[in-house]
Amino acid sequence: MSSRQRTTLFLIAVAGLAPLFAWGFRNLPPMGDYRGPYGYAVTQVAVYERHATDVVNAINYDYRGFDTLGEEFILFASILGVLLLFRPSGDDHKGKKQAQVEDALPVSDTLRVGMQAMAGTMVIFGLYIAAHGQLTPGGGFQGGVILATVPLVVYLSGDVKTFEAIVSNPLTKLAECGGAGGYAIIGALAMLGGAHFLTNFLPLGQTGDLFSSGTIAVISVTVGVEVTGGFLVLMRSYLREIIEERLQGEE
Amino acid sequence: MSLTTAIPFCVALPLIIAALLALVSRWIGRRVCDSLAIAAAACNVLLALVILRGVWSHPLIYWFGNWWPRPGGVALGICFNVDAVGAALAVLTATLTLAGLIYSWKIFEDTENHFQPLMLIFMAAMCGFSYTGDLFNLFVFFELMSVSAFALCGLKTLEPAPLQGAFNFAIVNTVGAFMIVMGIGLLYARTGALNFAQVGRSLGRTPADALVLLAFLLIAVGYMTKAAIVPFHFWLADAHAVAPSPVCVLFSGVMVELGLYAVARIYWTIFSGTLAAHEGQLREILLMLATLCAVVGGLMCYAEHHLKRLLAFSTISHAGLMLAGIGLLTPKALGGFLIYVLSHGTIKGGLFLSAGILLHRHQKIGEDHLHGCGRGMWWTAALFVIGAFGLAGILPFGTLLGESMISEAAKSVQQSWIAYAFVFAEVFTAGAVLRATFRIFFGWGEPAPTDKSSRVEEKPETEETRQRTPAAMFLPTAALILLGIAIGAVPQLRGTAEGAAGVFVDSSHYAQMVLDNAAPAPPRKAPEEPLTSSIVRSSVAGALALALALGSVFRKKLAPALNFTRSLELGNSALRAAHSGHPGDYVAWQSLGMAAIGGLFAWLLH
């Protein structure tokens, strides 16, 4: 199909879809007027039952924790996929010697110091977000992504060696796989006591404490570990060639 | 092992092993990794069988996190509702994965052991998909199986074709996934629930309004994209042409069918009450789609000469037949669907693996290129011929039983013409496979003509050429094809399947079981009708397929009247041109298809 034919075909489809959406959306409740049973019930019981003040995370890591297990494995599978796609092939090593493409940004010392200070702040911020999932907005996922950007800041400040040391550390891989597998294992541990998969088996603690809400906090941290490791592995597979060249250049 | 332990482990165990394998893959050898993955898959086959036996007589509801529904039937947690239909599909999933993993023992030298964990995740996702009783959880498993499927599809990264195939696959399916999310959102807006039973009960029997119809449309189109129903099918041929054979087995054998299973599950648990008044019209729409799919798939199948694409189009054609099993909206047809899926999955899986054997031995996959190459590979040839007749659904195969149940059900709702759609699809798909077999293994007639993409993937999946077919490749292939026959030999299969389907479609009892903890009703074994008319019909189909194949191969020698086979093989240029390989085209067709079906919904169901 030529691109004009394609667009015409699509516009015909839109001529059908737009009224269809208008027709269906008309019957939605007006925005702001929502009274579903699920949301009402869960906000009534979550704090008492799970000692977690952030109901969104109580849902994510407990009531519907099985969804989140699937979601973490979606992340895990796609990282495996990226690794598979970017696996070094025979041609790569030839290509490396043939052409050197240099595109390092010159970084001033002030910027470098500033960035390294920023990295430090971000570590603390990320840890805070990841650890307080059950209490305040945030949680393992958000904290993990923030933590994963820290080595990147280090990289941008020009310190390729430190970046490579962090991302190629086996601990990063351990974090990725251990986090993902750990989630499933925590779920299975509940079954030792005869309960169903992913049931809370830890003491609930005092609502509002850092160590409260039982498995929610633990799972949140586990997810944080996986996400940190996962995004670092992802980053590394994207940057692998560039890093190799840079490190060669420094030698 | 108790059933309540087996159910979560069927999903969690392969995930844990996959994480473990990914962690240690750098340090352990290829063989250790393979053995662990095969052991995990075998373990899953056992688990799935234990579960199937356990839920055979009555379905089982499993609430994750012990979050049973609150008084008043508000479910906050996620449940698995394991019934015989879902459990049987999980057994099929695990079996095909096991066969695929054993088959890949001798191939994929360079995947750095990432292949095995992805296969295990894929399997876990499909098992979870067939067990789950929650709308959003169904979506999560849908997405998990999609992501692992995209990655597995683009496994061979040294050529552009696999990347194109995987990319098209990913774009079209992800668009479908977002439609599903929108549909789930609409249902949540109306009912405030995600559990199938709760949503279904909340919609009740009030006639569906525009919102509910749009939600059904979005969700059905999303899952039909996965199920490769025309016009949402374009990704399938591209993905199958390039995916490694053991992965194709899972794609064609079970992933596509699970898309249809999801449509059935959602219809029966959620929409059957609210759409009850318009059941007849909905049946007509679905049967129309099914017939279109069977015809387009059949014609394109016969027009292909890339062996894997040929089989891919045959899957599209058969997906149409299976949609007919669902679209008739009766328990008997649904039972037929189940039997058809099980036997088609094993046979089609076996055929893909046989094609993989050819690719392994000769590094070629085009029918023209392979002409006469298969001489001496008589065992593989036998598998091809048996598989072809399995697709035609003749006597000893399970496909016959499925077809007969669907045809009987069609007769009971005055749609008996659907039997002709079956004959059409069977003649063309079996004919195409037989035609390829005659040319490749017997070297009969002229070499086949060349398509634009019949050269794709003509590179080895292995590093070196081999003179012999390794047992690790041949045995799972033969086992799958034989399983297709064995399914047909199970005594009382039709009555049992219809009983299981009867439990599946009983939505009000289902809701009581999930939400009110009611006792499950035992399935009633239905009486079985004689098979005579189906045997006659399928024998005619098989004979016609054979005649068509012979006519195609020998048309020069026999008679000029046979020249129509030439145009079947080479013609259909408009249909071919539609399969353009451009993801933009595919999404445009997808939108158009959705608009068209939506228009029919608005017209007939409102």
Place this chain on the structure above:
Amino acid sequence: MLNYLAYAVAAWVFLWGLYGIVTSKNLVHQVVCLAILQTSTYVLLLAIGFKIGGTAPIFADIPVGTPVVDPLVQALMLTDVVVEATVAALLLSMVVKANEVAGTVDPEELRILMG
């Protein structure tokens, strides 16, 4: 009318996302359009779960029973965000590979499989 603005925006963004995918001449652009398509589901879910006068469903500083917006849709959206990011990462790596082996990222030129 204003009550339905959010739903209209969701449908609008959805159709624009589809339009972008259909007319795209660059695979990277196509992946971005897929991400835009995804945001339409955010807008829809967000609008569905919203409640006038409701605060965020976090009971750190407010007593239980205060009207809050629906927490479930937010949980669904969190899952959705992850799905978007991961699918995009996978697709982008395919694009990079396609550029490496085929030398093009125009879907029109990358057509090897067809008919």
Place this chain on the structure above:
Amino acid sequence: MRLLQCVVLLLVAITAPGVVLSRDPKCQVVTLSFYGLICALMFFIFQAPDVALSQITIGAVMLPLMILLTLTKMRRQNLRREQEKKRR
């Protein structure tokens, strides 16, 4: 509050076509990042801080970053290909 919601929804409605219509991926990175921020703002205004936080990290930072890396990788591949061509 109501007004703010309308404004942010309209902003989303305007920027989304903007991202789609910026055909050059390089400038799309910028528009996408901007769009991601607006989405995050929308989540805040609609009382969804959890999602807003992950949207900032994913939609406004991670995703544009991955696209930038993709573009860098592709530019290097293309340069290399041209160099090889010249050598021949």
